[in-house]
Amino acid sequence: MRQPGHVCYALLVAGAFWLVSMPSSAAPVSLDSSTLSHLENRAGALPRTHTLMVAIHGETVIDRDYRGHRTNQTANIKSLSKTLMSAPVGEAIERGVIQGVDQPIVELLAANQIPAEADPRIREITVGHLLSMQAGLERTSGQHYGAWVASNNWVRNALSRPFVAEPGGRMLYSTGNTHLLSAALTHATGRSTLALMRDWLGAPLDIAIPPWTRDPQGIYFGGNEMGMTPQALLAFGEMYRLKGRYNGRQVLSSDWTTTSWQPRTHSFYNGDDYGYGWFRGEIENEPVYYGWGYGGQVLFVVPERAMTIVLTSDPNPPSSGSYLGQIKTLVGELIRATQ
Known part of the structure; x- marks a missing residue:
């Protein structure tokens, strides 16, 4: 029979291997208050922004309202x-x-x-x-x-x-x-x-x-x-980031989340690839996956940064066709802030 000491040693070795083999993106990220304030102000400077939420490693680091809207209020997405x-x-x-x-x-x-x-x-x-x-x-x-x-x-x-x-x-x-x-x-x-x-x-x-x-x-x-609160969208995005899991429960199969993000065609409108309901592009050399609605309703998942971003905006016309590009610039700033 294997002795308890051998079991402990095996566990220690396995734990050390797990720590060494963890992806670098799993390291905690800390954003100082001045950086957060700058990013929040940048989002508010966009003319249509209603709310901004950002989670990193499952922790909500930005939960910001603009122009009288709230992240716990239903938005037309x-x-x-x-x-x-x-x-x-x-x-x-x-x-x-x-x-x-x-x-x-x-x-x-x-x-x-x-x-x-x-x-x-x-x-x-x-x-x-x-x-x-x-x-x-x-x-x-x-x-x-x-x-x-x-x-x-x-x-x-x-x-x-x-x-x-x-x-x-x-x-x-x-x-x-x-x-x-x-x-x-x-x-x-x-x-x-x-x-x-x-x-x-x-x-x-x-x-x-x-x-x-x-x-x-x-x-x-x-x-x-469809009407969803930004808080609900953040939970949905986090579930996809975690390959279908949320709060310890498998909500969707991990295979489906992977399949959904696989590029299958290419969008003429924004130059990005498209899978099953998700766009796929690169920002700051990082792969990003996102959903996009008229006027600036977006959900971005940046797996390598363990980041999920929700931004809701004025859903009424008119909206410039270049507005998504402005949002991507903000997402790029968020990614750079975690480097």
């Missing part, structure tokens, strides 16, 4: 909703509700949601194509958005659009893609997207998920208009 929508899709795959990212979307929709006159190629569109904005259908965003949301059936309207690329081809950013996923989740589970998100995300993350806009058939809007 616009297209940042698309990033959140990726999570229940991954959980549905984990639970076997969806076979996988290669399953055709038509298999998950009700028969009356599929227009008979639609191009037969809609049967080639997979769950993964919708997540990565590679469905090939004419976009429902941009100049087509108003007509789409004014239609009497958003799902059928999206599927009836002409193909302008092949399924799996170039990125065509379209809110209709994410709404099809919301419709698929609703039909496949028999539960609303709101109920699923409250059960699969809200409860384990201890965050409130209030109701948001629904289409004429009552399906919750997949990809826009």
Whole structure:
């Protein structure tokens, strides 16, 4: 029998190896008050900022309100909703509700949601194509958005659009893609997207998920208009940073968080890669993963700095197309401050 002394020695050796093999990014980071104040002022100088939250190694180091808004108040996160929508899709795959990212979307929709006159190629569109904005259908965003949301059936309207690329081809950013996923989740589970998100995300993350806009058939809007507090967004981002874990619980599979961040296509609008609901870029030579909504609703995760950043902004038009670049400059300053 091995003696207790040998066990202690083995544990000490294992502990020493763990300390030596820890990534350098695991070292605690301390930001002095003057640096924090400067960064907070820089964020406030952006003309649209409502709130800023920054967590490093799980500790919230900035929790700042601007222009009368609060980090515990619900904000319209616009297209940042698309990033959140990726999570229940991954959980549905984990639970076997969806076979996988290669399953055709038509298999998950009700028969009356599929227009008979639609191009037969809609049967080639997979769950993964919708997540990565590679469905090939004419976009429902941009100049087509108003007509789409004014239609009497958003799902059928999206599927009836002409193909302008092949399924799996170039990125065509379209809110209709994410709404099809919301419709698929609703039909496949028999539960609303709101109920699923409250059960699969809200409860384990201890965050409130209030109701948001629904289409004429009552399906919750997949990809826009979701309301979340900045504090809730921070928890969501931290969960992804920790590969699906939060407060010691595995909320999403670690494989799904990794898969979501894998680049699958490239965005014409911001020059960054795109995975499953997440953009991927580099700032200050560090890989960053982020969700982005109109007007400056952003969630950034910087794994090598153990950092999660939430910034909410005025969601109303007009908003400059260069505004994301200004936010990235601020994120760069936050990264440099931890070097």
